[in-house]
Amino acid sequence: MKSIFKLLGQRLALGLLSLLAVSVIIFLAVGLLPGDIAQAMLGQSATPETVAAYRAQLGLDLPPLTRFGQWIWQLLHGDLGVSLANQRPIAELVGSRLGNTFSLALLAALVSVPLALLLGMLAALYRNSWFDRLLNTSALSAVSFPEFFVAYILILVFAVKLNWFPSISNLSPNASLGEVLERSVLPVATLSLVVIAQMMRMTRASLINLLASPYIEMARLKGISQSRIIFRHALPNALAPIVNVVALNLAYLVVGVVVVEVVFVYPGLGQLLVDSVAKRDIPVVQACSLIFAATYILLNTSADVLSIASNPRLMHPKG
Amino acid sequence: MSLLKELLRAPLSAKFGLLVIVVYILVALFAPVLAPFGETQVVGEGFAPWGGQFLLGTDNLGRDMFSRLVFGARNTLGIAFLTTVLAFLLGGTCGLIAAIKGGWVDQGLSRVVDILMAIPQLIFALLILSVVGTTATSLVLVIALLDATRVFRLSRAVAMNVVVQDFVEAARLRGEGLCWLVTREVLPNAAAPLIAEFGLRFCFVFLFISALSFLGLGIQPPTADWGSMVRDNAVLITFGDISPLLPALAVALITVSVNFVVDWMLHKSSGLKEC
Numbered sequence: 001m002k003s004i005f006k007l008l009g010q011r012l013a014l015g016l017l018s019l020l021a022v023s024v025i026i027f028l029a030v031g032l033l034p035g036d037i038a039q040a041m042l043g044q045s046a047t048p049e050t051v052a053a054y055r056a057q058l059g060l061d062l063p064p065l066t067r068f069g070q071w072i073w074q075l076l077h078g079d080l081g082v083s084l085a086n087q088r089p090i091a092e093l094v095g096s097r098l099g100n101t102f103s104l105a106l107l108a109a110l111v112s113v114p115l116a117l118l119l120g121m122l123a124a125l126y127r128n129s130w131f132d133r134l135l136n137t138s139a140l141s142a143v144s145f146p147e148f149f150v151a152y153i154l155i156l157v158f159a160v161k162l163n164w165f166p167s168i169s170n171l172s173p174n175a176s177l178g179e180v181l182e183r184s185v186l187p188v189a190t191l192s193l194v195v196i197a198q199m200m201r202m203t204r205a206s207l208i209n210l211l212a213s214p215y216i217e218m219a220r221l222k223g224i225s226q227s228r229i230i231f232r233h234a235l236p237n238a239l240a241p242i243v244n245v246v247a248l249n250l251a252y253l254v255v256g257v258v259v260v261e262v263v264f265v266y267p268g269l270g271q272l273l274v275d276s277v278a279k280r281d282i283p284v285v286q287a288c289s290l291i292f293a294a295t296y297i298l299l300n301t302s303a304d305v306l307s308i309a310s311n312p313r314l315m316h317p318k319g
Numbered sequence: 320m321s322l323l324k325e326l327l328r329a330p331l332s333a334k335f336g337l338l339v340i341v342v343y344i345l346v347a348l349f350a351p352v353l354a355p356f357g358e359t360q361v362v363g364e365g366f367a368p369w370g371g372q373f374l375l376g377t378d379n380l381g382r383d384m385f386s387r388l389v390f391g392a393r394n395t396l397g398i399a400f401l402t403t404v405l406a407f408l409l410g411g412t413c414g415l416i417a418a419i420k421g422g423w424v425d426q427g428l429s430r431v432v433d434i435l436m437a438i439p440q441l442i443f444a445l446l447i448l449s450v451v452g453t454t455a456t457s458l459v460l461v462i463a464l465l466d467a468t469r470v471f472r473l474s475r476a477v478a479m480n481v482v483v484q485d486f487v488e489a490a491r492l493r494g495e496g497l498c499w500l501v502t503r504e505v506l507p508n509a510a511a512p513l514i515a516e517f518g519l520r521f522c523f524v525f526l527f528i529s530a531l532s533f534l535g536l537g538i539q540p541p542t543a544d545w546g547s548m549v550r551d552n553a554v555l556i557t558f559g560d561i562s563p564l565l566p567a568l569a570v571a572l573i574t575v576s577v578n579f580v581v582d583w584m585l586h587k588s589s590g591l592k593e594c
Contacts, residue, residue, distance in 0.1 A: 018433070018434060018437035021434045021437065022434070022437055022438050025434070025438065026446060029446050029447065029450050030450070137332070140575070140578055140579070140582065141571075141575050143578070144522060144526075144571065144574035144575045144577075144578045145571045145574070145575075146526050146529050146530060146533070146546075146567060146570050146571060146574075147530065148529075148530070148533050148546075148549055148567060149549075149564070149567035149568065149570065149571050152549070152553065152556055152563065152564055152567060153564065155556055155557075156556055156559070156561065156564070159557075160556065160557060160558075160559045161559065251439070254439075255439040255440075255441050255442060258441060258442075258445075258534075259530050259533065259534065262533075262534055263553075273442075273445060274445070274534050274535070274536065276449070277445045277448060277449040277536055278535060278536065280449055280450075280452070281449075282449060282450065285445065285446055285449045286446070288442075289438075289442045289443075289445065289446045292439060292442045293437070293438045293439060293442055296437075296438070296439045296442075297437055300437075
């Protein structure tokens with residue numbers, strides 16, 4: 001049991017380390033800007049004195065290490081800085097959008113994970129049947145479609161032709177829960193379709209690998225029922241790769257949300273990020289990238305941790 | 320001749336994929352001959368319907384949709400191909416060198432790649448593009464760098480299996496240089512998985528550039544490009560017109576085709592039948 005805690009500790013430390021490295025990179029990216037942020041904020045017409053005074057006010061004349069420390073310190077206290085475009089605090093801009101984005105990703109996860117696992121298991125059980133082939137080909141196609149293609153097809157069919165759901169998902173602040181859910185159907189469906197294909201393929205592959213191993217054949221020769229083989233013998237060992245796949249795809253969801261939000265005009269963090277990149281509003285881009293990157297790292301680290309924790313072999317170390 | 324025989328025995332999906340790829344390459348090469356109008360030429364009213372003078376109607380600014388689709392093949396495929404080649408040159412070389420040299424070279428390169436891979440690609444690309452601005456050159460360089468990390472991982476892993484073989488050891492003892500080791504000993508033995516990876520990476524880069532262009536941050540107007548063509552004409556979809564979906568369909572078709580071909584190649588080279 002000792003080794004497993006050591007492994008987990010290593011993964012967690014690695015996660016924290018990459019979080020630190022990523023924040024350094026995001027911090028340094030601003031340094032690549034021609035001129036600096038004070039110049040950018042005040043514009044071309046500012047006198048050198050104004051720029052210098054403003055730099056002092058922003059603390060840009062301090063050494064980089066101190067500035068990095070301050071930046072991180074403020075971040076940890078929820079102060080994300082001020083937007084270049086409209087001088088509003090970024091925390092205010094991000095606030096409600098963050099919730100919207102996460103609820104979109106969460107809804108997509110709730111739909112896609114059970115469905116993908118079920119389809120993956122069925123495909124592995126009935127492999128090489130027409131059902132499996134159909135699933136495989138459609139999954140391969142879904143993986144290679146750009147998200148906006150899937151999104152617009154859904155809009156064309158369900159919003160324009162059938163008129164079931166609205167094609168635009170802009171939420172008003174005082175919308176009821178039912179309204180929010182109705183408007184989220186198409187974005188959630190788009191995200192789910194892309195992720196389900198990936199998860200299903202990987203679930204199928206890891207189960208097929210397992211079903212070919214000698215101990216499964218042994219169980220089968222002993223005459224154990226099919227369902228017992230799957231649930232008692234195969235699944236515990238397949239859990240680690242499957243948990244890994246799920247967490248990796250959730251990490252993908254958080255990023256894939258960006259394009260989908262733009263298609264459906266969904267008021268989330270991704271749209272804010274894209275708008276800010278177009279406006280070159282660097283502090284907002286920094287804040288959004290950091291939130292996305294941190295979530296991504298968090299999910300990846302938990303994928304590692306969960307796959308270690310759910311590996312039955314590590315629970316019973318030899319010797 | 321054996322290649323031809325191999326092709327004839329390929330599954331239907333692979334044949335279809337190869338056919339599509341060849342057609343795309345031809346269209347990209349002969350774009351100026353095939354297109355009835357110029358790439359950025361305004362030829363009529365905006366959003367003209369299909370048929371008549373304009374085969375697929377016109378776009379939001381009154382440019383011929385069909386001509387722009389044809390030129391889009393050249394621009395989008397060309398930039399994606401260039402990016403993938405750059406990514407392979409950078410990532411592949413570093414990966415092979417890391418595997419051959421080992422020690423601190425390997426450690427250093429691997430840790431840099433680990434850190435770069437810890438950031439989601441789209442977010443990283445957006446961050447850098449917001450700082451350096453969205454030009455075609457910076458687009459190609461940024462995506463090539465990000466993609467090189469994936470190529471590095473694979474080529475290092477493949478080369479690791481090769482460098483422990485006796486013939487590499489023998490070449491080392493003969494005193495061959497790094498260049499010889501990379502090009503004559505390791506690369507020929509690592510080529511098959513790398514070629515398959517090239518197809519997958521190309522798909523990925525292609526989708527990535529299309530997504531960025533769709534977001535308005537990739538290939539900039541007035542260059543014809545499939546991603547931004549979808550974005551510019553998306554409003555038509557709410558009227559039930561499918562012409563904005565055509566460029567998206569073009570993107571989907573080529574990525575599916577490349578995937579089919581790669582799937583078949585991997586299946587052939589692995590030599591195993593899925594049980």
